[in-house]
Amino acid sequence: MSEDIQAGLAEILEEVAGVTPADATPEKSFTEDLDVDSLSMVEIATAVEDKFGVAIPDDELGNIKTVGDAISYIQKNQG
Amino acid sequence: MSSHDDVVVTGLGATTPLGGDVASTWDALLAGRSGVRRLTDDWVQQFPAQLAATLATDPAEQIDRVRARRLDRSQQVAVIAAEEAWTASGAADAGVAPERIAVVFGTGIGGAMTLLGQDDVLEAKGPKRVSPFTIPMLMPNGPAAAVGLAVGARGGVHAPVSACASGAEAIRWGLDLLRLDRADVVLVGGAEAVVHPLPMAGFAAMRAMSTRNDEPERASRPFDKGRDGFVLGEGAAALVLERADSARARGATLHARLAGAGATADGYDLVAPHPEGEGAARAIGAALRDAGLSPADVGHVNAHATSTPVGDTAEASAIRSAVGEHTLVSATKSQTGHLLGAAGALESVFTVLALRDQVVPATANLDDPDDDAAVQALDIVRREPRKATLTAAVNDSFGFGGHNLALVFTTL
Numbered sequence: 287m288s289e290d291i292q293a294g295l296a297e298i299l300e301e302v303a304g305v306t307p308a309d310a311t312p313e314k315s316f317t318e319d320l321d322v323d324s325l326s327m328v329e330i331a332t333a334v335e336d337k338f339g340v341a342i343p344d345d346e347l348g349n350i351k352t353v354g355d356a357i358s359y360i361q362k363n364q365g
Numbered sequence: 366m367s368s369h370d371d372v373v374v375t376g377l378g379a380t381t382p383l384g385g386d387v388a389s390t391w392d393a394l395l396a397g398r399s400g401v402r403r404l405t406d407d408w409v410q411q412f413p414a415q416l417a418a419t420l421a422t423d424p425a426e427q428i429d430r431v432r433a434r435r436l437d438r439s440q441q442v443a444v445i446a447a448e449e450a451w452t453a454s455g456a457a458d459a460g461v462a463p464e465r466i467a468v469v470f471g472t473g474i475g476g477a478m479t480l481l482g483q484d485d486v487l488e489a490k491g492p493k494r495v496s497p498f499t500i501p502m503l504m505p506n507g508p509a510a511a512v513g514l515a516v517g518a519r520g521g522v523h524a525p526v527s528a529c530a531s532g533a534e535a536i537r538w539g540l541d542l543l544r545l546d547r548a549d550v551v552l553v554g555g556a557e558a559v560v561h562p563l564p565m566a567g568f569a570a571m572r573a574m575s576t577r578n579d580e581p582e583r584a585s586r587p588f589d590k591g592r593d594g595f596v597l598g599e600g601a602a603a604l605v606l607e608r609a610d611s612a613r614a615r616g617a618t619l620h621a622r623l624a625g626a627g628a629t630a631d632g633y634d635l636v637a638p639h640p641e642g643e644g645a646a647r648a649i650g651a652a653l654r655d656a657g658l659s660p661a662d663v664g665h666v667n668a669h670a671t672s673t674p675v676g677d678t679a680e681a682s683a684i685r686s687a688v689g690e691h692t693l694v695s696a697t698k699s700q701t702g703h704l705l706g707a708a709g710a711l712e713s714v715f716t717v718l719a720l721r722d723q724v725v726p727a728t729a730n731l732d733d734p735d736d737d738a739a740v741q742a743l744d745i746v747r748r749e750p751r752k753a754t755l756t757a758a759v760n761d762s763f764g765f766g767g768h769n770l771a772l773v774f775t776t777l
Contacts, residue, residue: 329497
């Protein structure tokens with residue numbers, strides 16, 4: 287389950303920010319490690335909603351610092 | 366000569382309808398090739414004017430995908446041209462402090478492709494689907510900002526907007542920045558990419574565009590009796606400017622001197638040029654005085670000449686009165702189309718190369734020169750490029766709004 291989400295998230299990160307899929311591991315920080323800026327985070331949130339059916343409100347988006355945070359959020363709010 | 370510091374050109378860059386860089390563009394120009402084609406998109410079928418001079422090289426081949434998706438097409442071409450000029454100049458390795466590097470990059474229209482594309486998204490899918498990069502991609506300082514970021518310029522990034530004179534305006538600003546010692550190296554240029562239904566429809570509604578749809582390569586014909594409007598082009602061009610003493614000290618290649626600039630406004634009409642080119646002639650005169658030259662020194666004029674019925678004759682009058690009948694005139698838009706806010710930069714690149722190679726490009730499609738007295742009096746080079754001994758050359762650029770720019774380049 288979380289592996290599927292990680293793989294889906296990795297696809298999004300590659301498309302939006304050019305992140306190599308192997309680098310999109312749970313401990314990675316979007317800004318510190320993957321060089322994803324705040325505007326790209328907005329694009330990622332939109333893509334997450336399309337792919338997983340999970341909307342990330344703006345006030346939640348600020349709390350998502352790592353790939354692992356995103357995976358947990360999607361898992362918690364899916365279905 | 367004038368008392369200003371000498372300013373020289375140490376790098377050139379371009380991506381145009383004739384080629385993906387300066388060398389291929391210049392070769393194609395001298396070979397007489399045309400960058401104009403008939404568009405085949407569905408939307409264009411009901412348009413009166415169906416021609417455009419689109420890029421010879423797709424920006425996707427020259428710029429990384431992830432980087433490209435955050436840049437409007439006008440920013441992509443700006444960065445491609447600017448990086449070519451920057452690399453060629455060697456300025457990056459010269460140890461210039463970023464705080465002493467400035468950028469001046471103009472555009473006529475800016476990120477219209479993004480503006481219109483995102484408006485389509487808004488209409489179809491609603492506001493939450495509009496890209497977070499919409500504003501930085503559509504803002505008219507976008508090309509300048511993208512170029513500034515690309516070369517790490519921290520000495521100021523500026524974006525003059527004066528319609529089709531924007532590229533030339535940027536070069537003039539660059540000259541001023543160096544003369545005022547506001548920077549040590551200035552990367553200047555212009556960018557435009559608006560081959561899209563709305564700008565095409567707008568220009569067509571002004572009856573400004575050629576409708577010679579069946580003969581794309583013959584449609585842009587400045588000074589010719591059969592001209593019926595301009596052909597929209599896209600692309601960018603860039604130049605690196607520096608003071609001559611520091612450029613020489615670092616061993617840079619000096620292509621030409623940017624000896625002077627003049628800018629005036631017609632104060633006559635929002636779009637129509639003054640019929641006798643009064644403001645244009647004043648701009649040329651001001652540029653020559655700024656350069657400390659006399660009209661007799663000018664061996665070549667790269668004319669703005671867009672192939673519109675009124676514009677070309679007004680400019681011919683201006684060249685005749687401000688320079689004289691001895692000068693060799695070229696209208697390179699006959700092959701490149703009209704790159705709007707990039708035109709002045711591209712034609713300055715051509716002017717520099719004409720001085721470097723001592724050759725004046727031909728004006729394509731000038732089969733039957735207009736009966737206008739000034740057109741008849743001028744020596745407009747046609748059929749073949751002409752070898753000439755050149756020491757000074759002028760590039761004219763004019764824009765809707767009555768903006769007139771003239772730049773004077775000289776050999777070293």
